[in-house]
Amino acid sequence: MRRVVEIWPFRATVRYSRELAEALRTETVGGIVMLFATLAALIWANVSFASYEALRTATFGPAFLHLDLELRQWAQNGLLTIFFFVAGIEVKEEFVHGELANLRKAALPVLASICGMVVPALVYLLVSWGAPEAGRGWAIPTATDIAFALAVLAVTASAMPAALRAFLLTCAVVDDLGAIGVIAVFFTEHLNLLALAAGAVAIALYGLLQARRVRGLWAYLPLALLAWYFVEISGVHATVAGVALGLMTRVHSGPGEERSPAELADHRLRPLSAGFVVPVFAFLSAGVVLDAEGLGAIFDDRVVLGVVAGLVVGKFLGVFGGAWLAVRLGLARLSEELHWRDMAAVSILAGIGFTVSLLIGGLAYGHDPERTNAVTTGVLVASLVSSVLAAILLRVRVRNHVSAQDDV
Template structure:
């Protein structure tokens, strides 16, 4: 008797209720943070292009810290190396959760978003290298257009007042999580200089102690906060970008609950730090990283010099082509079928939206181009590329927003007011009926 054909999985299907609640909670915070981020970027641009731009530079370049510990940094570097470590700590927790209990926990469910994200990193980098190679530019900025800024993307959706279905938002979030991992690996491997083995060894020893405290269920912030600060300082002095410490600690934190535990250490930490990351850390970084002097000449150089042009093309074209092609090919090879309520045009809209590469792209741009004059051109390219991607995505999303509104209303309808949308009760009844027939 021939074996029954394997049932095809549904891509962008209705999220399970617990997953949807978690995604909605995370995205709500990121959306608010994204709006603050947008405001910070606008303030930075306005400040840097007014007669008082000198005060912006004075504050940005002002140094403070503890020189004896090797921590005498400028305000700009405190936000990039210090505050963004909080952002990457939250990203590490999110990635750990995805790997343990989320979409990335099994190869079957992880294949499609991971392939899409990897293609969304590889194609922009390749396009940048092709652009600089043909134009006689420098290849060192290949990693700048690789990352997606989830907060900025969600802020665009919030400004548009769209009703993007939860499955598409979750897919965008998963892409951003894998992007963040790729970015931190790139930073750790390609942007390390003057390694200090003693300090780096101390950071590794601190991470081992951090793991043991988690392994033996030791509780109390008074253990983890001083240890985390020490790991961060040692990582910075070890020559590895300090944000690596954040993502490493995030990956170590336990994200599964013990019996009788209301929330895991990862959940508690994420709950406390996500608002700080989205509402304070990232906007402050943007405030002191996005202040670019804009003129007709500088804008012209973005499209005539190979390095900034490669960044713009990587974000706008590379991200779109990479994510869309990767998603389509992965769906074909994994026999996944697209949710019949959606179309490939919706995947294209998300792929374009992922071209908004603000925060991490600015960070990598600063690392790749230490010369301030070069860094200014790359920052301008990141801003222009992200704005173009946002504008194109806005057109695509608004064009389909009527369909999204109907799906959103169906997903949220709760006529019996029991707190659980009716669509989940209908799905549960269908599943029970199918089980009874078998």
């Protein structure tokens, strides 16, 4: 009896941990956790901004390795690397097994995603033209937050055809790939070529071990840490290393393997990413003072107004217009399950920027805390507006789909 009493709590803890991990693999729970982290940051910042700012600007790390970073920098450059590693795996899976493996199927979400990056940037530049340092923020409204967008879709429109979720997921995956390219190319000011080469070697060795089907975390973790470190000190944003490693991860299972390394890594890291990485980043990035002055900056600062217009208006025009153009040119076709009104609703949903928009905003205006806070406010407001509008339209579309099925 004593043995049962001692072991039972441990078994219960393991079971609950597994159940929690499974829950965090769903978009709904991950989005809710991130939402609570954002609300906690906003509450703390508005109750005592000084203590909140002191927390996220606290510096620690070995200075001799050039890693004496602020806490929010550790979240941006360190933790988000895990998020982008998972994103890199998703991109690889999409290219090998998903929508992107078929050119005909890929044309619709790819063109929609490309236009969904270009048009918001143009809308932003048009609205912010002439504002001080406006050119630095053009990439902020180009991103879609995959976790929040899929969470809203799951909560409000779970009865919608699966093709709609597949379209949004593929768009978001291509969007993430484009965003990391933008970060690597346009937000690298000082480049250390030797460190970058060392990082590339570490990533190549990781890929070689994957190709040779070497097993064991001991072989990959040191290379991943080295790749992250060298890319971090090279001047290129460290999250690029995460995407590169994800793309190098093997997506086919070999002899004796129940799962491919990519599937196994995704299974283990997705709960960590959704339950810890992204919420911590959101908590350390989203804390802004929401007073009359802060909210007024949305209308007084054309950069912030450009961010809001780019996400709410530009994303809709870009994603919907890109999809329509792909079909109109005969490059793709719309699924028989979907209507263009469904595409309009999900195109508005793409205006939820959040994680990557906040990251790019911090990179663009990190030298100006006041502008950074104003841009953060704009991203939050735009994401909220896009969420509400999309949720309303999606609920209407759900009722229409249900009515159509009943009629049949």
